[in-house]
Amino acid sequence: MKISFSASNQILPSLHIPQLIRRAPPKEKVVVVLGVTGAGxxxxxxxxxxxxxxxxxxSDKMQVYQGLEITTNKITDEERRGVPHHLLGVADPESDFTAADFRAMALISLRSIHSRRQLPIVVGGSNSFVEALVDSSFQSRYDCCFLWVDAAMxxxxxxxxxxxxxxxxxxxIEEIRAFFRPNADYSRGIRRAIGVPELDQYFRIESECGGEEARARALAAAIDAIKMNTSRLACRQLExxxxxxxxxxxxxxxxxxxxVFRKRGGEAEAAWDSVVAETAELIVSRFYYDSEADVYGGVVAMRSGARPMMAATAS
Structure with a gap:
């Protein structure tokens, strides 16, 4: 006996073809360290x-220039401890290095650093440079961790x-003396650095062979002005x-x-390590390695087993 089936009566299994979920590629990581002058x-x-x-x-607009290492408080070779630095002492001191210049060169440095599978850390007191760099298009490509080193003014x-x-x-004083020119323009280049315009009058009196007392008064006034203008800069940076x-x-x-600033010697070093450096390390570890972390009540507890520590305030 032959048994036949009509194709129309057959039940065919349904095929479920899942849609491919397109995920954006992971963003590259960047750490940005902010803070006023002298904060660390x-x-x-x-x-x-x-x-x-x-x-x-x-990202310091004066340290980007060649020269005036002491005056601009450039980090020394010893203090760098072998860490590669970019955009430090690269610009002609007579030129005007703008925020746009910084953004263009910083983006090149970022690509270079990431190509070596290293973590870029952008650091400096010129917040206008950082703001020019971290715009919407930047944040669409890069994942940023912002650390703000603060202290009571x-x-x-x-x-x-x-x-x-x-x-x-x-x-x-000797370093700035080499940059002194009677008709110098203090509105451009490295001569905008605090310390250079303030010492102008002192160098003029010195070049005119002024008396010792006049020179001493002019130097004291210049140093006081440097201190006052540096404090004003810190206030503007904080704002x-x-x-x-x-x-x-x-x-x-x-x-x-x-x-840290209220202590001295070994106590200051210990306070820096526990309050600033180790806390920042936990924050960056969580950010960089995408580790799971609990952040509740100001406590950061890394699941990797690291010792819990009071976290920085997220402001």
Whole structure:
């Protein structure tokens, strides 16, 4: 007996073809260290760079120029501890290096650093440079971690004043003297650096063979002006950081270094490590390695087994 089936009566299995989910490629990582002058940005960047495979991109508009290492407080070769630095002392001191110039060169440096599978750390006090770099198109490609090294301004003003005295002892006056010109333009290039315009009158009196007393008064007035203008710069930088925090979609991790500046010697070193460096390391570890972490009540507890520590305030 033959049994036949009509094709129309057969039940065919349904085929479910899943749709391919297109995911955006992972963003490349960038750490940005912000803070006012003297707060410890460079120190933190070196601490992080020696804990991770990292290279540093300078975002200080005066340190980008060649020369005036003491006056612009450039990090020394010894302080760099072998960490590669980009855009540090690369521009002609007579030129005007703009925020647009910085953005173009920083993007080249970022691509170069990432090609070596290193972590870029952008650090410097010129927040206008950072703002020019981190626009919407930048954030569509890069994933940024913002660290803000902060300290109480009265404590920081005292530190900045002492630092100017140390810079004078290291030879700042002699360094700036080499840049003195009677008809110098203090509105462009490296001569905009704090310290250069303030010493103009002193060098004029010196070149005119003024008396010792007049020279001493002029030098003291110049040093006082350097300290005052550096403190004013710190206040402007703080206002800019707060504006960026309030108007930009940047989640800043605030690291309060006030206690570090209130201590001396070994106590200051220990406070820096526990309050600033180690906290920043935990934040960057979570960001860089995409580790799972619990962030509740100000406590960062890494699931990798690292010791829990009080986290920085996310402002």
């Amino acid at each position: 940005k460079s120190r933190l960047s070196i601490d992080l760079a020696t804990r991770f495979s990292a290279e540093i991109i300078n 009265p404590v920081l003003h005292s530190f900045v004043s002492d630092r100017v005295d140390r810079m004078v002892e290291r030879g700042m 800019k950081i707060r504006r960026l925090r309030n108007t930009r979609d940047w989640r800043m991790h605030r690291l309060d270094a006030t206690e």
